[in-house]
Amino acid sequence: MSAEQIAARFRLDGSPVYCERYGSGHINDTYLVVTGKNREYILQKINKFVFKEPEAVMRNIAAVTRFLRDSCVSGGSVLALVPTYEDTDYYVDGEGEYWRVYDYIAGSLNLDRAESPADFYESGAAFGRFQQALSDFDASTLTETIPRFHDTPNRFTQLKEAVAKDAKNRVKDAGPEIAFALAREEYAATLVRLQKDGILPLRVTHNDTKLNNVLFNADRKAICVIDLDTVMPGLAVNDFGDSIRFGASTAAEDEPDLSKVSLSLEMYEAYTRGFLQSGGLTDAEREHLRDGAKMMTLECGVRFLTDYINGDVYFHTAREGHNMDRCRTQFKLVEDMERKWEDMERIVAEVRR
Ligand code: ADP
Ligand code: GN1
Numbered sequence: 001m002s003a004e005q006i007a008a009r010f011r012l013d014g015s016p017v018y019c020e021r022y023g024s025g026h027i028n029d030t031y032l033v034v035t036g037k038n039r040e041y042i043l044q045k046i047n048k049f050v051f052k053e054p055e056a057v058m059r060n061i062a063a064v065t066r067f068l069r070d071s072c073v074s075g076g077s078v079l080a081l082v083p084t085y086e087d088t089d090y091y092v093d094g095e096g097e098y099w100r101v102y103d104y105i106a107g108s109l110n111l112d113r114a115e116s117p118a119d120f121y122e123s124g125a126a127f128g129r130f131q132q133a134l135s136d137f138d139a140s141t142l143t144e145t146i147p148r149f150h151d152t153p154n155r156f157t158q159l160k161e162a163v164a165k166d167a168k169n170r171v172k173d174a175g176p177e178i179a180f181a182l183a184r185e186e187y188a189a190t191l192v193r194l195q196k197d198g199i200l201p202l203r204v205t206h207n208d209t210k211l212n213n214v215l216f217n218a219d220r221k222a223i224c225v226i227d228l229d230t231v232m233p234g235l236a237v238n239d240f241g242d243s244i245r246f247g248a249s250t251a252a253e254d255e256p257d258l259s260k261v262s263l264s265l266e267m268y269e270a271y272t273r274g275f276l277q278s279g280g281l282t283d284a285e286r287e288h289l290r291d292g293a294k295m296m297t298l299e300c301g302v303r304f305l306t307d308y309i310n311g312d313v314y315f316h317t318a319r320e321g322h323n324m325d326r327c328r329t330q331f332k333l334v335e336d337m338e339r340k341w342e343d344m345e346r347i348v349a350e351v352r353r
């Protein structure tokens with residue numbers, strides 16, 4: 001069955017006349033669908049390798065979007081699922097693949113890079129508002145769609161398992177990167193420990209706060225947080241940090257020329273201002289924001305490295321060595337954060353005032 005035929009199973013306004021791959025997400029297969037009435041939709045095949053329980057993913061998304069629509073705190077737009085003709089939120093095709101459709105957020109644009117501190121401030125404000133809007137959402141009703149998603153020590157365990165297995169004989173090409181990661185294994189437990197000790201609260205968080213998971217309008221205002229597959233209990237500092245690792249880097253996540261990669265303190269400051277604008281964080285969370293940035297960057301580098309060693313089975317890749325290039329940018333950023341550690345603390349403290 002083609003994607004266009006699958007789109008026709010949903011209650012669209014008009015019949016699909018265009019259906020092409022869209023966006024630069026690393027996980028789902030995303031298509032832009034246009035109908036004869038010129039209405040646009042996003043059709044997605046859920047990645048079943050990543051999300052073992054697609055029904056639970058859809059239940060979470062239906063509940064979270066309903067909650068956000070009913071609350072007046074969220075501001076801007078909320079993702080809206082389009083039902084099938086059987087009035088379900090998803091369609092299962094003959095091969096057991098799960099598909100869903102969202103209204104295309106009209107007039108929106110999506111950025112793979114922050115073009116100015118103002119863009120990045122906006123995305124910080126959007127993720128901050130998103131988290132605040134969900135502060136009264138009952139976390140016990142959510143399924144953990146990817147267990148231990150930001151359990152960084154467990155990501156190290158997975159790396160070590162991949163190294164021991166060496167399924168693709170790639171460990172020989174990854175010596176310095178493996179050593180870089182292992183030298184930081186002790187640090188990797190910091191945030192998980194603070195959470196277990198009750199110092200950092202568990203909240204309902206987004207868990208995948210990349211810049212391209214926010215939509216902007218033509219006036220460059222952030223209008224909608226998207227990619228809700230991983231909304232589940234997590235740490236606010238990790239939502240902060242995942243944004244920094246992607247958007248405060250001076251280069252793309254997969255830039256092969258590492259001399260271009262560093263942490264922009266200007267971008268870091270802009271995001272911090274945006275994210276803290278909605279308030280609601282505890283003193284301990286503010287204190288550990290910079291750890292969120294370093295942790296998410298280290299963890300993501302470890303995940304790219306693990307996937308490289310495993311033979312590129314998790315993240316979509318477009319070229320040989322793609323995951324290794326991504327791993328190297330993350331580790332370069334970690335190093336740069338270590339150099340700028342005091343500045344990162346000072347900036348958060350200044351924004352507090
Ligand atoms: P992935 O998990 O693969 O990253 P996303 O849900 O983030 O999947 O979707 C991939 C891309 O599709 C996004 O980065 C964005 O460009 C686009 N997109 C997704 N949903 C919408 C929407 N409702 N309106 C407009 N664009 C969207
Ligand atoms: C994936 O789905 P996408 O492309 O927004 C990944 C994130 C990583 C990111 C790295 C469910 O995000 O955790 O940080 O790639 N999402 C999942 O770019 O694993």
Ligand code: MG
Nearest residue numbers: 025212213227
């Ligand atoms: Mg995405």
